Amino acid sequence: MPLQPRALGTALDENLTLHSTLCRRxxxxxxxxxxxxxDVIVACTQETRLFAELAQQTEGAxxxxxxxxxxxxxxxxxxxxxxxxxxAALLALAHLPDAEPVPTVTYKxxxxxxxxxxxxxxxxxxxxxxxxxxxxxxxxGAGSHGGLQERRYPVLAGKIRQxxxxxxxxxxxxxxxxxxxxxxxxxxxxxxxACPESAIGFDYQIDMSLCQSHRTCxxxxxxxxxxxxxxxxxxxNEKFDLVLDLRSAPAFTxxxxxxxxxxxxGQDSRTxxxxxxxxxxxxxxxxxxxxxxxxxxxxxxxxxxxxCIDVCSxxxxxxxxNRQQIKVNPNLCVGCGACTTVCPTGxxxxxYPRPAEQGTKIKTLLTTYAKAGGKHAALLLHSQEAxxxxxxxxxxxxxxxxxxxxxxxxxxxxxxxxxxSTGLELWLSSIAYGASQVWVLMTAEEAPQYREALREQxxxxxxxxxxxxxxxxxxxxxxAKDARDLAGLDAFLQAAPAQGVAQAAGFAVQADKRATLxxxxxxxxxxxxxxxxxxxxPAASPLGALAINKDACTLCLSCVSxxxxxxxxxxxxxxxxxxxxxxxxxxxxxxxxxxxxALALVPQLRLTPQRREAVxxxxxxxxxxxxxxxxxxxxxxxxxxxxxxxxxAMFQGAAADRLKMCSDCRVIDIYSADNEVKIxxxx
Numbered sequence: 027m028p029l030q031p032r033a034l035g036t037a038l039d040e041n042l043t044l045h046s047t048l049c050r051r052x053x054x055x056x057x058x059x060x061x062x063x064x065d066v067i068v069a070c071t072q073e074t075r076l077f078a079e080l081a082q083q084t085e086g087a088x089x090x091x092x093x094x095x096x097x098x099x100x101x102x103x104x105x106x107x108x109x110x111x112x113x114a115a116l117l118a119l120a121h122l123p124d125a126e127p128v129p130t131v132t133y134k135x136x137x138x139x140x141x142x143x144x145x146x147x148x149x150x151x152x153x154x155x156x157x158x159x160x161x162x163x164x165x166x167g168a169g170s171h172g173g174l175q176e177r178r179y180p181v182l183a184g185k186i187r188q189x190x191x192x193x194x195x196x197x198x199x200x201x202x203x204x205x206x207x208x209x210x211x212x213x214x215x216x217x218x219x220a221c222p223e224s225a226i227g228f229d230y231q232i233d234m235s236l237c238q239s240h241r242t243c244x245x246x247x248x249x250x251x252x253x254x255x256x257x258x259x260x261x262x263n264e265k266f267d268l269v270l271d272l273r274s275a276p277a278f279t280x281x282x283x284x285x286x287x288x289x290x291x292g293q294d295s296r297t298x299x300x301x302x303x304x305x306x307x308x309x310x311x312x313x314x315x316x317x318x319x320x321x322x323x324x325x326x327x328x329x330x331x332x333x334c335i336d337v338c339s340x341x342x343x344x345x346x347x348n349r350q351q352i353k354v355n356p357n358l359c360v361g362c363g364a365c366t367t368v369c370p371t372g373x374x375x376x377x378y379p380r381p382a383e384q385g386t387k388i389k390t391l392l393t394t395y396a397k398a399g400g401k402h403a404a405l406l407l408h409s410q411e412a413x414x415x416x417x418x419x420x421x422x423x424x425x426x427x428x429x430x431x432x433x434x435x436x437x438x439x440x441x442x443x444x445x446x447s448t449g450l451e452l453w454l455s456s457i458a459y460g461a462s463q464v465w466v467l468m469t470a471e472e473a474p475q476y477r478e479a480l481r482e483q484x485x486x487x488x489x490x491x492x493x494x495x496x497x498x499x500x501x502x503x504x505x506a507k508d509a510r511d512l513a514g515l516d517a518f519l520q521a522a523p524a525q526g527v528a529q530a531a532g533f534a535v536q537a538d539k540r541a542t543l544x545x546x547x548x549x550x551x552x553x554x555x556x557x558x559x560x561x562x563x564p565a566a567s568p569l570g571a572l573a574i575n576k577d578a579c580t581l582c583l584s585c586v587s588x589x590x591x592x593x594x595x596x597x598x599x600x601x602x603x604x605x606x607x608x609x610x611x612x613x614x615x616x617x618x619x620x621x622x623x624a625l626a627l628v629p630q631l632r633l634t635p636q637r638r639e640a641v642x643x644x645x646x647x648x649x650x651x652x653x654x655x656x657x658x659x660x661x662x663x664x665x666x667x668x669x670x671x672x673x674x675a676m677f678q679g680a681a682a683d684r685l686k687m688c689s690d691c692r693v694i695d696i697y698s699a700d701n702e703v704k705i706x707x708x709x
Contacts, residue, residue: 029101030110037114037398038121049073053080060089067120069113071095094120095414098421099439103432111400112435118394119387119440125379130309131356133193133285135267137305138162140198143272144169145181145229147292151270152179158302159268164198165208165229166273172228173213181208182264183231189269189277192357193286193304196266203259204231210252217243217253268304270297281473282340282360311378313361318351320373322613325350325588330615334365334374339473363447368479370568370611371591372539376447381542384448385455385535391438392459396530402523403438405456406504407448408467410441416469419509431516436462436523446476449483450568451539454546457491457500458553460530462523465504467512477503482566490547490631493561494554498524527553543568544608551633559634567629570612572605574643578624579603580663581646585616585625595640601660602645607637651688653695658688 035042045052048068059066060081066089068077074093081087094116100109139159141148146169152161156179165173165183173181184202191197206217211230218226221243225236232243232253239255247253269287271277276289283289286304290297322331324347334352335343342358343365354365354374366376375381388405395403408417417439424432433439438461442448445466453464466480484501491500498521506512531549536542563569572594581601586594593609594616596602617625631637648657649664668685671677677685680699684692 029113033110033398034114034117037111037394038118049076056080057084057087060084060087060091063088065090065092065121067117068093069096069117069120072097092120095418098418099433100435102421102425103434104424105431105433105435108435111395111398112438114398115391115395115400115438119391122387122390125383128378128380129312131312131359133195133308133310133357135194135286135304135306135308136160137268138266139268139270139301140164140196140264140266141270141272142166142186142277145173146171147272149174149179151272151290151292151298154298155270155302158305162264162266164200165231167231168227168229173230175213177211177213183208183229184262186277187261191286192284193308194267195357196269196284196286198264198266199261200264201259201261204234205253205255205257206231207252207254207257210250212250212252214250216246220246268301270301278341280339280341281475282362284340284358285360311361312356313359313363313376313378314354314356314366315375315377316352316354317373317375320371320590321351322371322373322590322611322615323350323352325590325615325619328588328615328618330588330590330618331370331611331613333368333370333479337364337368337475337479339364339475361447362444362473362476364444364473364476364479366539367446367449367483369539370613375537375539378443381452381537381539382535384442384452385542387440388452388456389459389534391440392456392461393530395438396460400436402436402462402526403460404434404436404463404465404518404523405461406437406439406465406467407442407445408439409445409469409471410443412469412471413439413445413467414441416467416506416509416512420512423509423513430513434515437465437515445472446480449480450487451543451546452535453484453487453501454490454550455531455533455535455542457496458527458531458533458546458549460526462526463498463500463502463518465502465518467504467506469506477505482564485564486567486569489563489567490561491550493556493558493631494550494633495556495558496525496527496550496554498522500524529553540611547631559632561631561633563629563631565629567631568611569631570610570627570629571607571632572610572616572643573626573628574603575622575624575626576644578622579620579644580622580666581644581660582621582663584619584621588615588619590615594643597645600645601648601657603643604640605643606640607632649686651691652683652686653691654688656688656690 029044031042031044045055048056057080071093081091096113096116100113103109137159139161141151141161142164144167145165148163152163162180165181183204184200187199187201189198208230213230222240223236223238225233226243244253271289278284278287288297288301327347329347335345339362340358340360342355344353346353363376365374392403417433421432423430445468456464468477480503488501533545581603583596586596591609591611593606595604597604612627612629614627617627646660646662649659649661650657684695687695
């Protein structure tokens, strides 16, 4: 189906000229365009390299060139005749400016490589990279063939206690305890010949379980002096820039390995090519922003929310309870954004791209699609690498196989740095902007905990829309190993599209996560025809209320000081515990802080104005000081304290009465009592 430049131009508010051989016979038109100084969008990614070369060869070329794929994602599809609205949306998306620069994280590598494994395998690996890297080996035995006769690399041997760090900053903590010092050993093999128990192998270390202490090896090594049985075990630290691990049990077990750490099975040469390239200074974006005052992780050494720590696949987030916050290591962070997705408060937010920039992309895509006449848009979020590759493969399959439909016309692909970087607030905003469905395409590159986290978020989002009366399934994770799995998109599209909003929202995604969520909820409630007051939500919800056991509560108000979101408040005028449901993030800090176990979380969404108002959860009669009648606590709290201390020897008679006094009267009573021993009386 040929493109329709007039219809596309109307949707984009500009005049478009159709070029069918821009990278060949019409290359002159491209060169002329890039000399204009205006941004140039090339609606094809097939010949990106050729266009870049043409730009370098074109005198006076000053334009910024962007590329967008409308071929595999729209044109190569059985729905190509209906794909014009989607193509217009993709072109509009390409017109948006690039994400603004953010702070960066720097790595510096001098090429100091540690290879861990059997000595023979480690030396074979070293041969392939030693011309570019400074190699040190950590021997884990001789292997099948043992070390080379010629010692070409420094060799360490002993017990690895711990390996930590990242590119340019790995630290190896290990213990050297073998009698043979590999720095002094010349590999003359005299000790191997002399040892009657064959306790010394071609790793040039002594197997102490076989050694019978004949010490003949010491005698034959007299000149080199490499063997000393009296040497005490020594704890050592070594620093490296890169690590190549040949072991079956790796040093790091998390899904996202530290940058600069590689595992190698001896087969894939790409690993060694990557290693060789990692010498110099490197930068990556600092993918997150953290606001401690919003964090619901800890208060008063009590842990509430640990969602970001639990979901991080790079072990980059740790708890600092003494400082009432989390700590994110930017060097270990891989930019997946899963922590920002599961954070209920927005204390940790995605920085590259920023939420507002991501929201602008989604809004532009959906509004342009609707303006061009498109209906029932299904937003397909996918990763920039694996996801883009699968969609390209699907388009090519549709070109060649009549049974494959390709990317359907109403499916709007949007590439993300990582699929775990969007969550509840952006998905609901997408529905508010006019999407019928939001799907997330996940491949083998995502960590298992990401799938579970996104499923939980989708259950909450779906419960909200279902409770508001929007029919159909709006959210789904679509898992695919290759393009054949993606052909299953047809099965979803054969069913009726999920119900969307009658009128698209106009709000912009905010930097604050909760603010965006509230804007989306407000619009979805406004467009809803259901007259419900309350929607029950799954346990993972960041929205909800509190249930209180008034019989157990003493109104100590410890929950108020623990709440990070000001959802719980006191009243300076009278003993009251008040609650604002809109502010509650369901972190559970109040529940774990309450000494009476009187609180419980209730995940829900209240649809009435009461959600934004302070309601009284509990209130009590104040307790009046028996001396001056000033209220200083609650009747229940004082009575509970008196009951617990009634049998204590220190709180009898006058001392018990002082528990019924305010702080001022308590001091006055102590100093005015004749039978009290005062410090001035002590000699």
